[in-house]
Amino acid sequence: YKPAALTLDKTYYWRVDEFDGATTHKGDVWSFTTTLPGLGTAIASRWSNISGTDLNTLKNDPRYPNNPSIVETVTQVQWDGPDTDNYGGRIEAWLYAPATGDYTFWLASDDQGELWLSTDDDSSNIELIAYVKDSPTAAGGWTNLNEWTKYASQKSQPIPLVAGEKYYIMALWKEGGGGDHCQAAWQGSGIPTITVIPGTNLSPFEPL
Numbered sequence: 001y002k003p004a005a006l007t008l009d010k011t012y013y014w015r016v017d018e019f020d021g022a023t024t025h026k027g028d029v030w031s032f033t034t035t036l037p038g039l040g041t042a043i044a045s046r047w048s049n050i051s052g053t054d055l056n057t058l059k060n061d062p063r064y065p066n067n068p069s070i071v072e073t074v075t076q077v078q079w080d081g082p083d084t085d086n087y088g089g090r091i092e093a094w095l096y097a098p099a100t101g102d103y104t105f106w107l108a109s110d111d112q113g114e115l116w117l118s119t120d121d122d123s124s125n126i127e128l129i130a131y132v133k134d135s136p137t138a139a140g141g142w143t144n145l146n147e148w149t150k151y152a153s154q155k156s157q158p159i160p161l162v163a164g165e166k167y168y169i170m171a172l173w174k175e176g177g178g179g180d181h182c183q184a185a186w187q188g189s190g191i192p193t194i195t196v197i198p199g200t201n202l203s204p205f206e207p208l
Contacts, residue, residue: 014031038204044072046088050086050088051176057174077169079183080181084180092168093205095117096166097161098191105159107184108145108147109183110142110181130154183196
């Protein structure tokens with residue numbers, strides 16, 4: 001028996017029965033969940049003491065991108081820690097689709113934010129797919145947590161992904177004052193509703 005291709009992050013059950021010529025003796029039920037080594041977390045980095053809400057102030061800081069003030073691990077593409085002012089942040093990981101198909105992505109952030117995704121397993125082939133700004137050239141913009149429809153730019157176009165392949169995903173955000181957070185969500189094959197991207201589809205980014 002040769003089964004069809006298995007789906008990532010899905011539990012399968014199997015059992016071996018014995019037939020003695022007259023009676024079928026049922027065996028124990030076994031199970032396994034398809035996964036990839038190293039799944040579970042993403043890397044969240046922050047650069048302290050950068051004022052304002054304009055994301056360009058993070059990109060232009062001489063410490064960015066290689067010398068963050070704080071590096072943490074997160075179990076989804078989301079950071080919502082204690083309120084902190086005047087910093088820039090980044091969440092990055094390898095992303096794995098649970099099934100081959102088209103996926104739509106969303107970004108929510110406070111303040112400005114951008115969501116980038118590579119077209120393949122080369123992290124340099126990244127494209128901007130969604131952003132949080134008052135306008136494409138504005139220095140401000142923000143959303144509440146889980147607010148996915150404030151700006152049309154928060155939502156990506158459908159993007160085809162292949163199960164088993166990996167893609168580099170990066171979310172950037174700039175915090176001025178007040179509340180702060182960043183989160184990326186998706187919807188697509190096997191994901192019927194807008195869902196913050198979980199660690200089961202992520203592994204820590206390490207350059208190839």
